[in-house]
Amino acid sequence: MKFSIQINEGPYQHQASDSAYQFAKAAIAAGHEIFRVFFYHDGVNNATRFTMPPQDDRNVVNQWAELDIKNADGEPELVVCIAAALRRGMLDESEAKKNGIEGNNIHPAFRISGLGQLIEAGIQSDRLVVFGD
Amino acid sequence: MKFSIQINEGPYQHQASDSAYQFAKAAIAAGHEIFRVFFYHDGVNNATRFTMPPQDDRNVVNQWAELDIKNADGEPELVVCIAAALRRGMLDESEAKKNGIEGNNIHPAFRISGLGQLIEAGIQSDRLVVFGD
Amino acid sequence: MAIKKFMYLNRKASYGTAYAIESLEVVLIAAAFDQDVSLAFIDDGVYQIVEGQNTDGIGMKNFSKTFHALGDYDINKLYVSAESLEERGLTADDLMPLVYEDEDDDWEEKPSVKIVSNAELTKIMSEQDVCLSF
Amino acid sequence: MAIKKFMYLNRKASYGTAYAIESLEVVLIAAAFDQDVSLAFIDDGVYQIVEGQNTDGIGMKNFSKTFHALGDYDINKLYVSAESLEERGLTADDLMPLVYEDEDDDWEEKPSVKIVSNAELTKIMSEQDVCLSF
Amino acid sequence: MLHTVNKSSFERNSLQSCLNTIDDTSVILLIEDGVISAAKNANSSMLADLATQGRVYALQGDVDARGISSKVADNIKLVDYAGFVDLVVEHGTAVSWV
């Protein structure tokens, strides 16, 4: 079956991203496909390549990156909502350049895109599961 | 009177940072001193210099920066908890260098420091007010 | 591809958290896709469409007027829990008069908001293909 | 400088949110300052010190054992709401046996956890100078 | 003491928890979504006694933002942020029921 996942909260503050990761891993292990993971609201903060968790704790960002969810064109299907990301200070190289900001912090396993990608995920997938506050 | 403020949530997701800012502004207007604002939990995300809010919305990060809360030595007293910051991907230049990460995202009006600064704020201030989820 | 039924489940008041405004942002985008869209306002979500919101005193953006735009985008199924309203001492008169023009009825202006019992809401929810929660 | 009374107010269960673990991190730092420290466990905060937590199934760090270190840092006033425990079907036996060695009583090992009524908690809270909420 | 409550009593238990442990001289200030509990509604009896004693405040800006300024229950006093600051000054230790 084809699943998509919406994540509304950031790493370490809420369990949402951890639960979603465990769910995604189990779905893949059971032979299902993850069509897309859409990071919305504070969920966009899961995409930071700047994270430095304590050595005895899990690395939430890297866990997602290691699932390596991509589409047939090889693009990441860990998708970060651009509107939610920009106000919260999550930038990729192209947005940083466009806005004249020095630096960027989106992990390369993720990509920034519009909210339409969430609707499309709902249309294309057999199931969409939301994890949030 | 001498106030300190603890903020537990990030910008745009919760009202906590907005409420705390309005409170701090009113306290300063009434002639009180803000000894320190301590950003803990997701509150550390208020310190990002990468934020790009929509043009018709307030800029939560810049609002804090413009309050320009400093101590007698000219150091910022907008203090970001280092432990909470590192796991959530908030880095200053020195932490980035130490951890071998390219880039940093802490706004210069803020500084990163340890949790002792929160306790010290409680000791040194007449009142400590917490804003959170 | 068959049209899917999308429900947007709104259970939180505006301003205290971003869920209300960012839910509305999705709904406006959803209009561009040719799907069947419903919004449910349950619990404190009913405060999102209370008339007369004024944010001058808190320095946040008042986005409540944007709900009036939904009708123009053919989003006209806004279900409000009668029980949630009543518990909160609110009535239909406290809500914004959100309307749409019905193209199947000579563009007559009709109300978009329907106050429904929890039993009716249960039935409506049961028919959905996708539920986005905020 | 006079010693201040600090209360750490814990109202949320561990793991669902970061408040519990990050509250404990502050408390451990607080031990280095020479202040009067109390912890209150109210509402779902009581689950933070329930015995037998095992996080193997959720991939998160089990930090519950760290509560045992509090006694070594002279943090030994852990007030637990009796009403909150009872509502949740919990008793004193469900909690971790947290202890400290009393230097004023020949280093005798004594319990750090005190189960108190809301009325007693009210009185304890009234005496605090600083309340940090998590 | 000054107790601040920032969540609706319909959504969370924080106002109830505050009421369970408030002493005889402390006051409550409702802010953010907490002001929903200031409106006349099925939960407003929770606060009525304290309000009669003049011990319940609500932040005007948050009340207005939620469109419920005409519905504030009897005896609840409205304050702006300057009034919030004054309450913190006057009432000693601030306790946030976040």
Next chain:
Amino acid sequence: MLHTVNKSSFERNSLQSCLNTIDDTSVILLIEDGVISAAKNANSSMLADLATQGRVYALQGDVDARGISSKVADNIKLVDYAGFVDLVVEHGTAVSWV
């Protein structure tokens, strides 16, 4: 439908809201702090009827993390993440009461 509830019924109203609108064939899965509602306690009667019908599940990992595995109320079925995935497959539309 599969309804997931991730908050304690002591802290939030989300389980009650779910129960207010659940239809006769849907099931509930308690995850994260939602598993607190799976323990025998003052709130557990909320779910008892549905549990008797075999329509209430709780995530084992979350139950264990909170140290309440010996307290799970009668008839609530424990599942792991693989079981969570199966429930989503079997029950159609997933509704999260976040």
